[in-house]
Amino acid sequence: MARFAGGKAPFLRLSDEKGxxxxxxxxxxxxxxxxxxxxxxxxxxxxxxxxGNINFFEMLYPLFLILMGGFLxxxxxxxxxxxxxxxxxxxxxxxxxxxxxxxxIPGVILALLLPVxxxxxxxxxxxxxxxxxxxxxxxxxGHNIFNPALLGYAIVGFTLSGFITxxxxxxxxxxxLVDTYAGATPLGIFAQFRNTGEAFSFAxxxxxxxxxxxxxxxxxxGALGETSALAILIGGVxxxxxxxxxxxxxxxxxxxVFVISWIIGMIAGDAGLWxxxxxxxxxxxxxAAVFMITEPVTTPTNSLGKIVFxxxxxxxxVLFRFVGNLPEGVGTSLILMNIFAIPIDTYSGIIRTKGFKxxxxxxxxxxxxxxxIIAAYTIIASVNMYTxxxxxxxxxxxx
Amino acid sequence: xxxxxxxxxxxxxLSLILLIVFVFGGMYSRYMTKQIDVHEVERxxxxxxxxxxxxxxxEDFESEGANLSYQIPxxxxxxxxxxxxxxxxxxxxxxxxxxxxxxxxxxxxxxxxAAYAIxxxxxxxxxxxxxxxxxxxxxxxxxxxxxxxxxxxxxxxVIDFSIDAVSGATYSSLAFETGMKFARExxxxxxxxxxxxxxxxxxxxxxxxxxxxxxxxxxxxEITFDEDNKTSVIQLDGDFNYxxxxxxxxxxxxxxxxxxxxxxxxxxxxxxxxxxxxxxxxRKLTVSxxxxxxxxxxxxxxxxxxxxxVTSIEYVSSGExxxxxxxxxxxxxxxxxxxNDGSIDSVDDYAGATITANAMKTVIEWIQSFExxxxxxx
Numbered sequence: 001m002a003r004f005a006g007g008k009a010p011f012l013r014l015s016d017e018k019g020x021x022x023x024x025x026x027x028x029x030x031x032x033x034x035x036x037x038x039x040x041x042x043x044x045x046x047x048x049x050x051x052g053n054i055n056f057f058e059m060l061y062p063l064f065l066i067l068m069g070g071f072l073x074x075x076x077x078x079x080x081x082x083x084x085x086x087x088x089x090x091x092x093x094x095x096x097x098x099x100x101x102x103x104x105i106p107g108v109i110l111a112l113l114l115p116v117x118x119x120x121x122x123x124x125x126x127x128x129x130x131x132x133x134x135x136x137x138x139x140x141x142g143h144n145i146f147n148p149a150l151l152g153y154a155i156v157g158f159t160l161s162g163f164i165t166x167x168x169x170x171x172x173x174x175x176x177l178v179d180t181y182a183g184a185t186p187l188g189i190f191a192q193f194r195n196t197g198e199a200f201s202f203a204x205x206x207x208x209x210x211x212x213x214x215x216x217x218x219x220x221x222g223a224l225g226e227t228s229a230l231a232i233l234i235g236g237v238x239x240x241x242x243x244x245x246x247x248x249x250x251x252x253x254x255x256x257v258f259v260i261s262w263i264i265g266m267i268a269g270d271a272g273l274w275x276x277x278x279x280x281x282x283x284x285x286x287x288a289a290v291f292m293i294t295e296p297v298t299t300p301t302n303s304l305g306k307i308v309f310x311x312x313x314x315x316x317x318v319l320f321r322f323v324g325n326l327p328e329g330v331g332t333s334l335i336l337m338n339i340f341a342i343p344i345d346t347y348s349g350i351i352r353t354k355g356f357k358x359x360x361x362x363x364x365x366x367x368x369x370x371x372x373i374i375a376a377y378t379i380i381a382s383v384n385m386y387t388x389x390x391x392x393x394x395x396x397x398x399x
Numbered sequence: 400x401x402x403x404x405x406x407x408x409x410x411x412x413l414s415l416i417l418l419i420v421f422v423f424g425g426m427y428s429r430y431m432t433k434q435i436d437v438h439e440v441e442r443x444x445x446x447x448x449x450x451x452x453x454x455x456x457x458e459d460f461e462s463e464g465a466n467l468s469y470q471i472p473x474x475x476x477x478x479x480x481x482x483x484x485x486x487x488x489x490x491x492x493x494x495x496x497x498x499x500x501x502x503x504x505x506x507x508x509x510x511x512x513a514a515y516a517i518x519x520x521x522x523x524x525x526x527x528x529x530x531x532x533x534x535x536x537x538x539x540x541x542x543x544x545x546x547x548x549x550x551x552x553x554x555x556x557v558i559d560f561s562i563d564a565v566s567g568a569t570y571s572s573l574a575f576e577t578g579m580k581f582a583r584e585x586x587x588x589x590x591x592x593x594x595x596x597x598x599x600x601x602x603x604x605x606x607x608x609x610x611x612x613x614x615x616x617x618x619x620x621e622i623t624f625d626e627d628n629k630t631s632v633i634q635l636d637g638d639f640n641y642x643x644x645x646x647x648x649x650x651x652x653x654x655x656x657x658x659x660x661x662x663x664x665x666x667x668x669x670x671x672x673x674x675x676x677x678x679x680x681x682r683k684l685t686v687s688x689x690x691x692x693x694x695x696x697x698x699x700x701x702x703x704x705x706x707x708x709v710t711s712i713e714y715v716s717s718g719e720x721x722x723x724x725x726x727x728x729x730x731x732x733x734x735x736x737x738x739n740d741g742s743i744d745s746v747d748d749y750a751g752a753t754i755t756a757n758a759m760k761t762v763i764e765w766i767q768s769f770e771x772x773x774x775x776x777x
Contacts, residue, residue, distance in 0.1 A: 054434065054438070058430075058431060058434055059508075060430050061427065064427065068420065068424060071420075072417075072420060074415075075413055075416050075417055075420075078413050079414065079417075082409060082413065083410075089409065089410075090409070091409055094409070117428075117431060117432065117435075118428075119425065119428035119429075119432075120420065120421070120423060120425050120427060120428045121424070121425050121426030121428070123424075124420065124421060124424075135415045149674060167428060167431070167432045168430075168432050169437050173438060176435075177442075226413060243729070248491065347531075354541070385554070385685050
């Protein structure tokens with residue numbers, strides 16, 4: 001007879017590898033982040049230093065920022081534990097709690113989502129939002145609704161992004177010298193096209209940054225950890241191999257973004273694969289796919305739930321890229337989907353145990369309907385799609 | 400104190416860590432931001448030093464300035480270029496070897512800012528570098544390497560201190576030329592450099608119609624020069640170089656040097672026709688006129704025995720080519736009409752060969768003018 005676990009995620013199956021526990025999961029997670037951290041440091045620090053555009057002290061800053069994200073997160077959780085638990089205020093108690101709280105991970109992920117010139121005080125504020133507001137106030141590890149790192153990133157994005165720009169912004173010391181970048185990330189350029197209603201083209205969106213290979217390797221402007229699809233994939237392969245994440249969650253998410261973007265590209269008159277490829281390789285799609293939508297606490301735990309979650313997230317990511325105020329749609333869509341993680345998990349769990357019967361069937365029908373509506377709206381919301389529709393609308397009016 | 404540390408030591412320690420991160424991390428962040436400006440200045444100064452071979456470093460320089468006005472391109476109004484900053488360039492032993500003036504001028508729009516480097520050793524303009532501009536990018540982009548090379552190792556001790564403008568970016572070209580001239584004026588003020596100054600006026604210019612001397616000089620000009628208003632009638636070759644004096648005061652060397660610049664600027668007559676050769680044995684005068692091609696069209700004039708009229712003209716050669724018509728057909732059409740009618744009034748315009756047709760009209764008008772002046776016009 002099948003057994004089901006209750007309570008909050010993350011869950012560990014007894015049948016899994018012997019000796020594996022939450023500690024090993026988090027350790028593997030940190031190992032998976034290592035290629036991303038190292039590439040980020042190389043691209044924004046070491047390479048720029050080799051280019052002769054910064055000095056040694058400046059070269060260390062990207063690494064310092066990332067490590068400081070994790071460190072601050074730990075310190076803030078320690079303070080929180082001290083303040084909220086009057087009976088266990090000695091160092092050993094706090095260290096014991098910290099060891100099972102995995103405080104460093106949201107801090108490191110948060111830092112990887114931020115631009116290289118993020119001031120430390122902004123990072124501190126973001127870490128506070130992520131760790132204290134996003135995680136500890138909800139009850140700590142395993143109880144939070146929102147991805148803590150993402151919450152910190154989103155709050156900073158909406159409130160303090162001007163300070164980051166003033167401090168130097170997203171372009172590193174070498175990128176600032178490249179005229180074709182025009183001071184913007186690929187999605188920043190995309191947003192300009194979106195706002196003006198001009199049709200996008202390979203020459204306008206990709207060529208200023210080289211080619212799609214550069215997007216894959218990660219030698220393009222962007223937040224510290226999001227540019228290198230290669231480094232992210234290495235981390236992703238490690239997590240899949242270690243059975244920390246399910247392979248299909250990132251694949252379905254990235255695949256959905258790819259397909260929706262492809263449809264938009266085709267209807268806009270450009271059927272090339274470059275646009276969907278550009279869509280998945282720019283911004284935070286790949287990073288979110290491997291490190292955020294696989295996060296065990298704030299996403300569904302069962303297979304069906306993960307699939308539904310990834311599908312909706314993919315559509316919303318594209319939608320928010322076309323209609324949102326921010327160039328990137330990943331953060332907004334993921335926060336939104338975090339809210340629905342529990343109901344999706346609940347109903348998909350029912351479907352798994354009882355099959356497609358009421359209320360599961362009605363639930364899945366409603367979900368499918370919502371999915372189709374959002375997908376259709378996403379496509380229509382793209383300016384280029386609307387432009388492509390104009391001749392049809394005109395013909396309709398003539399008839 | 401000890402009790403406090405025992406009770407609150409942990410929270411004080413954790414808070415101190417946050418405070419330290421806030422203070423020192425904040426200082427690190429500020430340092431990073433400040434470095435952006437530092438690097439920008441370094442790159443800027445480095446780009447200026449690169450204008451000067453053997454240049455190692457820059458030093459601020461206080462220029463005397465110059466109060467001069469230049470014409471705004473495309474306008475009758477004048478303006479004064481703005482000296483933004485000036486530097487001296489030092490070599491590796493700390494000696495001043497050049498001066499750099501960063502000057503803002505007006506092209507199509509205001510704000511054409513460029514650096515002009517001048518050698519202190521040989522008074523040459525070493526190079527120019529654009530700093531910023533507000534010009535129309537599509538036009539400004541036409542300024543190519545060939546244009547910029549004109550500013551490299553350019554002798555400033557000349558009358559004709561100018562550059563060739565780029566077609567389609569004339570105003571932007573003028574902005575740099577003005578900046579270059581203003582830099583020379585500043586250099587003259589700061590370092591006592593003497594700019595060649597010639598008082599010269601071209602009163603008249605005409606082709607030489609004396610067949611005995613036509614191979615020696617092509618033009619005759621009457622000029623007034625120097626502060627004493629001296630006058631002379633002088634002989635010039637096809638490039639307006641001084642050949643000799645026919646009458647009047649002796650011409651100074653400075654005036655002779657200035658003639659190739661001043662004569663074309665005076666724009667008194669059409670000088671498109673070049674006299675190539677006169678053969679007195681056959682009484683054949685060979686002339687050419689520039690057209691679409693650089694080699695243009697070459698025509699022979701057959702002079703009659705009494706040397707006072709043109710008997711006929713012959714088409715010799717042409718570098719012209721035009722749309723859907725055999726080479727030489729346009730030129731021959733004009734020549735035949737002229738020989739038959741004595742004029743080209745009956746010639747229609749040649750569609751697709753406008754420039755060649757205009758060249759032929761120019762040379763035939765010149766022939767008519769030349770014929771009337773032959774043998775003193777008798």
